[in-house]
Amino acid sequence: MTLTTSYTPKIRSVGLDGVLVTFGDKATDAANRAAIAFRGAVDAERWDMISESSSTLVSAFFRVDLSVHAFEAVADRLNSELSSRNWFDAPLPEGRALWTIPASFGGHRAPQLAEAAEAAGVSEEDALRELTSTRLRVLTLGFAPGQPYLGTLDAHWNIPRQKELTPNVPAGALVAAVRQICLFANDTPTGWRHVGQSAFACFRPQGDTPFPLAPGDEVQFTDISAAELARIEDKVTDGSGGATREVLG
Amino acid sequence: MTALRVVQVGPGVAVQDLGRTGLLAKGLTRGGAADRLAVYEGAALLKQPKDLAVLEMVGTGGTFEATADIRVAFTGAEMTVQIDGSAAAWNASHMVPKGALLVIGPTRAGTYGYLHVGGGFDTEPMLGSRATHQSCGLGALVTAGDTLPVGQDSGGEVGLTLPRDTRFEGGTVRIVPSMQTDDFPEETRHRFEATTFRRDPRANRQGIRMDSEGEGFAAPAALGIVSEVIVPGDIQITGDGTPFVLMAESQTTGGYPRIGTVLPCDLPRVAQAPAGASLQFQFVSLDEGAGIEARARADWAALSKAAAPLVRDPAMMQDLLSYQLVGGVVSATYAPLDEG
Numbered sequence: 001m002t003l004t005t006s007y008t009p010k011i012r013s014v015g016l017d018g019v020l021v022t023f024g025d026k027a028t029d030a031a032n033r034a035a036i037a038f039r040g041a042v043d044a045e046r047w048d049m050i051s052e053s054s055s056t057l058v059s060a061f062f063r064v065d066l067s068v069h070a071f072e073a074v075a076d077r078l079n080s081e082l083s084s085r086n087w088f089d090a091p092l093p094e095g096r097a098l099w100t101i102p103a104s105f106g107g108h109r110a111p112q113l114a115e116a117a118e119a120a121g122v123s124e125e126d127a128l129r130e131l132t133s134t135r136l137r138v139l140t141l142g143f144a145p146g147q148p149y150l151g152t153l154d155a156h157w158n159i160p161r162q163k164e165l166t167p168n169v170p171a172g173a174l175v176a177a178v179r180q181i182c183l184f185a186n187d188t189p190t191g192w193r194h195v196g197q198s199a200f201a202c203f204r205p206q207g208d209t210p211f212p213l214a215p216g217d218e219v220q221f222t223d224i225s226a227a228e229l230a231r232i233e234d235k236v237t238d239g240s241g242g243a244t245r246e247v248l249g
Numbered sequence: 250m251t252a253l254r255v256v257q258v259g260p261g262v263a264v265q266d267l268g269r270t271g272l273l274a275k276g277l278t279r280g281g282a283a284d285r286l287a288v289y290e291g292a293a294l295l296k297q298p299k300d301l302a303v304l305e306m307v308g309t310g311g312t313f314e315a316t317a318d319i320r321v322a323f324t325g326a327e328m329t330v331q332i333d334g335s336a337a338a339w340n341a342s343h344m345v346p347k348g349a350l351l352v353i354g355p356t357r358a359g360t361y362g363y364l365h366v367g368g369g370f371d372t373e374p375m376l377g378s379r380a381t382h383q384s385c386g387l388g389a390l391v392t393a394g395d396t397l398p399v400g401q402d403s404g405g406e407v408g409l410t411l412p413r414d415t416r417f418e419g420g421t422v423r424i425v426p427s428m429q430t431d432d433f434p435e436e437t438r439h440r441f442e443a444t445t446f447r448r449d450p451r452a453n454r455q456g457i458r459m460d461s462e463g464e465g466f467a468a469p470a471a472l473g474i475v476s477e478v479i480v481p482g483d484i485q486i487t488g489d490g491t492p493f494v495l496m497a498e499s500q501t502t503g504g505y506p507r508i509g510t511v512l513p514c515d516l517p518r519v520a521q522a523p524a525g526a527s528l529q530f531q532f533v534s535l536d537e538g539a540g541i542e543a544r545a546r547a548d549w550a551a552l553s554k555a556a557a558p559l560v561r562d563p564a565m566m567q568d569l570l571s572y573q574l575v576g577g578v579v580s581a582t583y584a585p586l587d588e589g
Contacts, residue, residue, distance in 0.1 A: 014483075015480045015482055051271075061273070063270070067542035068543070144385070146276055146277075205385075205386065210275075211276075
């Protein structure tokens with residue numbers, strides 16, 4: 001993993017809705033870590049002017065009403081926070097979770113594993129081994145509620161999206177492209193390749209924990225058979241899909 | 250329990266409020282009413298808090314029956330309305346007696362009409378708001394046979410009206426530079442400002458496509474940017490150069506560059522422009538935009554002071570309606586001082 005420490009973070013306004021601090025112009029692991037760490041550090045200081053925050057692949061966003069607070073003043077304050085340390089090697093916030101999520105890879109439940117392996121230049125067996133041995137991080141949640149973009153896979157997984165969309169890939173699907181895995185919150189058309197299938201619900205609006213995942217959390221997939229997946233789908237009704245969660249120290 | 254029974258209803262009617270904040274990091278946008286000013290107007294007419302839930306209606310409303318005497322107000326896109334068989338003024342508050350039929354629609358001007366009730370709609374909050382967020386599966390469209398619970402009304406007068414605003418026919422909306430504005434060549438930005446767009450019929454609560462003649466507005470420098478946060482009012486330019494104004498239910502992030510962001514106080518004008526209406530975008534600096542927005546915000550907060558008694562003489566009614574339709578009499582968002 002190349003560290004993009006040569007990138008000078010950028011501070012920009014987003015409409016009148018807030019301020020964005022960007023740590024890279026490419027989606028790198030280092031920029032993502034920096035964005036998550038920076039957001040965590042600023043949140044911990046509880047600035048009155050910030051009504052909410054989020055992090056995307058390479059940026060931290062702070063919602064500040066810029067019709068009340070002058071952008072320059074907010075930018076100055078964020079700038080002094082930025083210069084307080086090197087955010088590219090900052091530790092991730094505490095209280096993150098490690099999720100172990102069972103999924104069935106390949107076969108009729110995830111028909112594009114072989115195709116994705118070929119695009120990545122590895123055998124199907126090696127693809128499966130890599131997808132179930134790499135501990136991935138929730139880079140960001142977005143597009144659909146609670147939906148994680150997970151990374152970062154090794155460089156040979158920098159496979160492009162398909163030109164044609166697959167008309168419908170089901171909720172719980174693990175799809176691969178551009179060194180990332182996305183775990184779908186809903187059934188959706190996609191250009192990403194369907195390599196695995198879980199019964200994990202990313203958004204549980206009726207439950208106590210509507211959004212189980214958080215940016216910075218880590219995810220480890222374990223390989224289960226299609227029969228075991230069917231059993232989980234049949235028996236597990238809480239949306240967990242048989243996943244377990246432990247807090248990282 | 251007081252309620253509004255839904256006898257018959259149009260295809261795009263849903264409970265909304267000012268939306269839910271604090272969940273952006275979880276991938277959930279604010280959502281809520283497409284025309285936030287209309288929510289403030291309804292609250293001003295009924296002299297109640299602005300965070301109570303309302304019914305948003307697109308194209309047509311429906312037929313409703315109150316289980317008790319209730320106060321109502323109508324704001325946003327003007328629709329025909331009858332209470333117990335008699336025409337009632339839009340942009341005004343009224344009493345609907347128990348058992349009377351309230352018949353709303355179709356739309357005469359604008360896109361999103363709003364029905365407010367005294368006490369607000371008391372549906373079950375979901376994640377801190379009653380706003381229906383269809384694409385995320387939060388809540389559902391209103392259907393015939395539904396019973397919409399109405400909250401406790403603190404009471405108050407009816408028969409108030411607000412000056413008719415001009416935001417229902419398109420017009421000029423002000424935008425501030427945003428994240429990727431500088432990635433667009435100066436020539437493209439000038440052409441964008443000089444272009445008269447038409448609101449495409451392909452529009453929904455996620456975004457509104459803007460049509461124009463001639464070349465698109467693509468920015469080669471912005472191809473392959475990393476997906477970034479979206480705020481309501483962002484104008485994204487898709488790969489073929491077409492602008493989309495992103496609205497209440499947009500996704501939380503997007504990979505298309507934004508040429509600018511519509512001021513929150515001007516977003517109702519975009520929301521309400523009917524299909525085919527002309528819209529132009531005018532850049533203002535971030536400082537100017539902040540000033541305009543702050544003044545508009547103060548105007549919105551003071552709307553209840555502008556609510557005045559409706560002329561009740563039925564003979565006057567028709568004249569009054571047409572007078573109000575002239576538009577621009579007083580605008581809650583138009584401040585002449587902004588021009589210089």
